[in-house]
Amino acid sequence: MPVKAKTPVPDHFFYDLMLKRRTVIIAVLLGLAAVLFLLNISLGSSPIPLGEIFKVLFIGKGQGNNVMIIRDIRLPMSLMALVVGASLGIGGCEIQTILRNPIASPFTLGITNAATFGAALGLILNANLLKVSESIMVTANAFVFALLASVCIYAFSSRARAGKSSIVLFGIALNFFFTALTMILQYVSDSEDLKSLVFWNMGSLLKTNWTKLFIVLGALLFCFLIFHRNAWKLTAMTLDDTKAKSLGVDAQKIRRMVIILTSLVTAFAVSFVGSIGFVGIIAPHIARQLVGEDQRFFLSLSALIGAVVVALSFTVSKLIIPGVVLPIGLVTAVVGIPVFLSIIFREREVM
Amino acid sequence: MLRTENLSFSYKTKKGPLPVFQDLNVSFSPGFNVVLGPNGSGKSTLLKSIFGLLPYEGTVWYQKENVTAMGIDDKTKLMSYLPQMDTSFSVLTVLEMVLLGRLPELGRKVKDEDLHSVMEILASLNIERLAPRRFTELSGGQKKMVLVAQALVRNPKVILLDEPVNSLDLQKQLELCHLLRCLEEGTSIIAVLHDLNLAVQFAHHIVVLNGKGKLYGAGSPRETVTEKMLREVYGVVASVNYDKNGRPAISAIRSTRDVVA
Numbered sequence: 001m002p003v004k005a006k007t008p009v010p011d012h013f014f015y016d017l018m019l020k021r022r023t024v025i026i027a028v029l030l031g032l033a034a035v036l037f038l039l040n041i042s043l044g045s046s047p048i049p050l051g052e053i054f055k056v057l058f059i060g061k062g063q064g065n066n067v068m069i070i071r072d073i074r075l076p077m078s079l080m081a082l083v084v085g086a087s088l089g090i091g092g093c094e095i096q097t098i099l100r101n102p103i104a105s106p107f108t109l110g111i112t113n114a115a116t117f118g119a120a121l122g123l124i125l126n127a128n129l130l131k132v133s134e135s136i137m138v139t140a141n142a143f144v145f146a147l148l149a150s151v152c153i154y155a156f157s158s159r160a161r162a163g164k165s166s167i168v169l170f171g172i173a174l175n176f177f178f179t180a181l182t183m184i185l186q187y188v189s190d191s192e193d194l195k196s197l198v199f200w201n202m203g204s205l206l207k208t209n210w211t212k213l214f215i216v217l218g219a220l221l222f223c224f225l226i227f228h229r230n231a232w233k234l235t236a237m238t239l240d241d242t243k244a245k246s247l248g249v250d251a252q253k254i255r256r257m258v259i260i261l262t263s264l265v266t267a268f269a270v271s272f273v274g275s276i277g278f279v280g281i282i283a284p285h286i287a288r289q290l291v292g293e294d295q296r297f298f299l300s301l302s303a304l305i306g307a308v309v310v311a312l313s314f315t316v317s318k319l320i321i322p323g324v325v326l327p328i329g330l331v332t333a334v335v336g337i338p339v340f341l342s343i344i345f346r347e348r349e350v351m
Numbered sequence: 352m353l354r355t356e357n358l359s360f361s362y363k364t365k366k367g368p369l370p371v372f373q374d375l376n377v378s379f380s381p382g383f384n385v386v387l388g389p390n391g392s393g394k395s396t397l398l399k400s401i402f403g404l405l406p407y408e409g410t411v412w413y414q415k416e417n418v419t420a421m422g423i424d425d426k427t428k429l430m431s432y433l434p435q436m437d438t439s440f441s442v443l444t445v446l447e448m449v450l451l452g453r454l455p456e457l458g459r460k461v462k463d464e465d466l467h468s469v470m471e472i473l474a475s476l477n478i479e480r481l482a483p484r485r486f487t488e489l490s491g492g493q494k495k496m497v498l499v500a501q502a503l504v505r506n507p508k509v510i511l512l513d514e515p516v517n518s519l520d521l522q523k524q525l526e527l528c529h530l531l532r533c534l535e536e537g538t539s540i541i542a543v544l545h546d547l548n549l550a551v552q553f554a555h556h557i558v559v560l561n562g563k564g565k566l567y568g569a570g571s572p573r574e575t576v577t578e579k580m581l582r583e584v585y586g587v588v589a590s591v592n593y594d595k596n597g598r599p600a601i602s603a604i605r606s607t608r609d610v611v612a
Contacts, residue, residue, distance in 0.1 A: 009471045011470070235443070246404070
């Protein structure tokens with residue numbers, strides 16, 4: 001021991017309690033996610049009762065078309081809501097951590113706007129960048145540009161002196177650049193194409209299928225596991241860069257790793273369901289208030305809250321106008337903006 | 352013993368290299384070492400270089416080991432470092448913040464032994480009651496104490512502290528310096544201080560940088576802190592008196608520059 005010990009050493013009982021509290025919070029959110037998941041299977045043009053859902057899920061039998069509706073349509077959609085929410089949640093969590101900026105998110109890096117431009121290329125110019133089948137052409141284009149934006153950010157952040165604020169500035173520049181490019185395409189497009197681009201931008205879970213779900217889920221799990229393995233190093237990223245380095249954490253290296261992984265996870269989520277706003281900002285913000293920034297909890301909770309927010313938005317989007325499913329992106333933004341404003345106002349008070 | 356051999360560091364500027372210090376040969380023994388020198392004399396740079404946070408020329412030795420050639424993991428095991436300015440903004444409790452100081456030892460589950468040593472160091476700094484508080488809600492001085500705890504908690508052989516007492520109140524300054532003087536035998540503290548009276552009261556060994564990139568002198572407080580040194584290094588006229596233990600006390604200071612009143 002470094003110093004002559006003072007006896008008795010105070011206990012750390014409160015810490016054990018705190019960990020228990022955090023575990024309870026995570027369990028509660030898991031429960032909430034499960035409830036919303038079932039609700040989303042149940043809700044739709046023809047509501048399906050809970051008993052019937054369990055029957056289909058566990059025995060594989062049901063009345064009429066219910067088996068088909070649940071298995072092929074509602075189950076992948078409801079899961080996609082959770083998976084996309086979790087993806088944006090962990091993306092936001094880590095981007096905020098490495099940039100030390102509570103209002104940063106994967107969107108800050110320009111990835112979403114780049115994806116929109118890719119989609120616009122497909123919808124307006126019929127460009128098929130990867131020469132894939134017509135049905136996934138737009139998605140593939142969006143993905144190519146989302147990835148391109150991440151490569152730009154990655155290359156920029158690898159420069160020797162790229163600090164936190166210069167990365168944010170670079171992201172903002174990318175955002176403006178891709179928005180302008182998309183606007184040029186909009187300017188030359190006819191009204192039908194323009195309409196489909198506008199709808200793409202609003203975000204939708206309706207075109208989900210099992211293949212898309214597994215791709216997004218795969219990216220989510222891959223990134224989650226890597227982040228989870230580096231939980232303590234990521235927690236140390238909240239410290240001063242020199243301080244982190246003196247604890248054996250190479251801040252620059254971790255920052256680059258996070259940028260490439262969050263880009264990947266966001267690129268998949270955004271190119272399949274369109275731009276879903278604000279989840280990446282709200283989820284980590286709420287999670288931070290609840291459990292602090294110990295990444296062993298912060299990461300999982302950001303994912304869960306993201307999942308719950310998108311699942312809840314999906315439920316709401318089906319309820320507002322009976323028989324019509326409002327675009328998920330719009331609903332999330334309407335839920336998200338009040339929270340976003342409250343973040344800004346709270347910070348004003350502190351300053 | 353920690354020793355630097357021909358240590359040089361220059362900042363790269365557009366007009367060419369700007370040397371901070373050149374061919375510095377300094378040694379630090381176990382105990383409380385204090386680095387003195389005027390602003391810009393390279394005190395912080397020296398500490399950063401020893402830890403390898405800056406690309407220097409020369410070699411740093413710890414006993415027979417070449418620190419310069421060490422990997423980051425070994426360096427982290429041997430030394431800890433407290434930066435002068437800390438912009439940490441972590442939403443963590445004080446306990447978790449200090450726990451991060453043991454980062455290389457932390458696993459999936461936090462061991463009781465780790466928590467015990469955190470509480471122990473907090474108690475020895477008299478801040479154990481802060482343990483459940485959020486770091487971001489603390490005052491500047493309290494934050495400083497927590498960051499010092501973070502640097503001490505792993506019990507490294509070499510502890511580099513860049514101005515550990517600034518922003519602390521008088522009582523905390525005295526308590527912290529006393530604690531640093533009384534750390535376990537074999538631990539070398541290397542601290543930058545600006546308060547000469549604190550330095551002479553608590554340091555075992557003082558190293559003075561001359562402000563022109565060279566070593567001015569090194570030795571016990573009595574050997575190093577003299578009227579001549581104060582005039583030549585700091586440019587002040589002072590009288591240095593010695594108490595019954597032979598420790599110098601500095602008083603009546605004015606600048607050697609003509610200051611128009």
